[in-house]
Amino acid sequence: MRSRGSQNRLSGDSFESRFSALVLAMIATMATIYVAARLFQEAESRACLIEELEKRIGLGQSAVSIDDTLKVTACREQSKKLSVLETELAAARQEGFVPKQFPGNNKKHPTKKVLLVVGVMTTFGRRKNRDAIRIAMRDLVDKKGIIVRFVIGRSENGGDSLDKEIETESSHTNDFVILDNQVEAPEEKAKKIKSFFIYAVGKWDAEFYAKFNDDVYVNLDSLGGVLASNSDKPRVYIGCMKSGNVFSEQTHKWYEPDWWKFGDGKSYFRHASGQVYVISKSLAQFISINSFMLRTYVDDDVSIGSWFIGLDVQHIDETKLCCSSWSPGAICVAV
Structure with a gap:
């Protein structure tokens, strides 16, 4: 017969195995999401680059330079950041955390018709x-x-x-x-x-x-x-x-x-x-x-x-x- 101590050790080993499997599953899921997001971003950038290439071909140029590639990618990233900030600002205004008129700008925002x-x-x-x-x-x-x-x-x-x-x-x-x-x-x-x-x-x-x-x-x-x-x-x-x-x-x-x-x-x-x-x-x-x-x-x-x-x-x-x-x-x- 197995002693109670042996059973406890087995139970502990089983718990640790399940916990480790859960952690690995979470890491795998997060990695999958990250990779998917990166693939989506790269797909968007590729689409922009293809569009830029088509424009340049129409102008008699045959390739998109590295500088152009960096500009397109940076522009895409800035657009996303701006979109996120605008969403957050709109939500903050909705909740009353941000005034609809900023101090000092009242002259530019008439109130009386x-x-x-x-x-x-x-x-x-x-x-x-x-x-x-x-x-x-x-x-x-x-x-x-x-x-x-x-x-x-x-x-x-x-x-x-x-x-x-x-x-x-x-x-x-x-x-x-x-x-x-x-x-x-x-x-x-x-x-x-x-x-x-x-x-x-x-x-x-x-x-x-x-x-x-x-x-x-x-x-x-x-x-x-x-x-x-x-x-x-x-x-x-x-x-x-x-x-x-x-x-x-x-x-x-x-x-x-x-x-x-x-x-x-x-x-x-x-x-x-x-x-x-x-x-x-x-x-x-x-x-x-x-x-x-x-x-x-x-x-x-x-x-x-x-x-x-x-x-x-x-x-x-x-x-x-x-x-x-x-x-x-x-x-x-x-x-």
Whole structure:
């Protein structure tokens, strides 16, 4: 007969054997998963390399270099890491661990919806015009969900008395958009308007964005009616539409250096007069997103109109916004 001690030793040996077999099975499983994952990654990389090879063959090249191979593999790995991080970030936001708006970025994530944001293009030495517009619009702006700001760049001399005068006025009125990276000069008008739309889209969430000159008065009550009648159109460009001649003579006041782009007839395309025009939110966002590649011309209103050529935009010819001529029910008149 076997002793109890012998039986215990056998039981212990049996347990150790089963435990060892279990550990080996787990290691084998993990190894299988690892190998499968590596094979999957290599298959993806091979697919990318085959695609790259086909492109190069089409360009007359016969092989993919080692550098190209490393680039494809590294790109694939970075894409996977980014995908994992995005998934984790989304999960953290869902659980409330990450704020939907990061501190310090509130200005870039507007929360209050308004009807209209108006940028009144002004310049140095025009305080009287600004005061006249302030008086005319004082009781209408807040009630109508309309934000009006005077837009100005910086002096060419940077920080001189002209800049200081605007800063002092702004500290009292609090109704300026001072574009620090924009020089205030006649030839910079189109770039200045572009900079305003970039700023406005980031600052305010509005249905419409408008540009006014500081030498016109606009009846905001009447303008609100025009906007309401076009609120169902996603991409609208509203103004006093016109065309006009392109001047190729360098001595002319409105000489257009790119005159040759407008054909033998040398006539500008249809665009809104620069005194007053309104664009919908989607068009303002388009300008903001693509600002780095939007070409400017000598006329700022031509520049704006050119940005919408080729887009699915509805041009609204609103004669009530023709400020140069008085007509019944006019919305725009000279200050």
